Amino acid sequence: MKILDEFKEFAMRGNVIDLAIGVIMGVAFSPIVSTLVDNIIMPPIGYLLAGIDFSNLAVSIPTPTEPVLIKYGLFLNAVIKFLITAFAIFLLVKGINRLQKPKPKPVAPLPTPTEIYLKEIRDLLANR
Numbered sequence: 335m336k337i338l339d340e341f342k343e344f345a346m347r348g349n350v351i352d353l354a355i356g357v358i359m360g361v362a363f364s365p366i367v368s369t370l371v372d373n374i375i376m377p378p379i380g381y382l383l384a385g386i387d388f389s390n391l392a393v394s395i396p397t398p399t400e401p402v403l404i405k406y407g408l409f410l411n412a413v414i415k416f417l418i419t420a421f422a423i424f425l426l427v428k429g430i431n432r433l434q435k436p437k438p439k440p441v442a443p444l445p446t447p448t449e450i451y452l453k454e455i456r457d458l459l460a461n462r
Contacts, residue, residue: 363419371415 391407
């Protein structure tokens with residue numbers, strides 16, 4: 335029974351729940367970014383680069399049986415998707431941080447009468 339209690343305590347921590355929500359949102363956000371990159375961002379870039387379709391870019395390595403393709407165009411698309419996702423998450427976190435209430439600054443405690451007297455003595459000795 336102790337293990338179940340420890341697991342329940344672990345699972346109910348805020349960080350674990352926040353992480354689960356983040357993963358779910360990331361999975362839901364992935365198709366949006368894929369569509370954005372594949373259908374909106376990459377076609378103009380391909381047009382500017384003389385009609386190159388990045389998803390079809392590959393290097394063929396000849397082998398005795400059949401050529402092996404290294405599809406670096408798909409990798410470029412994945413990198414662009416990652417950068418867009420990372421930037422969107424950065425903007426989201428930045429916006430959430432702005433919405434949170436600022437934490438009050440700690441107030442320095444007032445000096446005790448002993449500290450006040452010691453400062454006065456120090457100042458008098460420094461003026462001699």
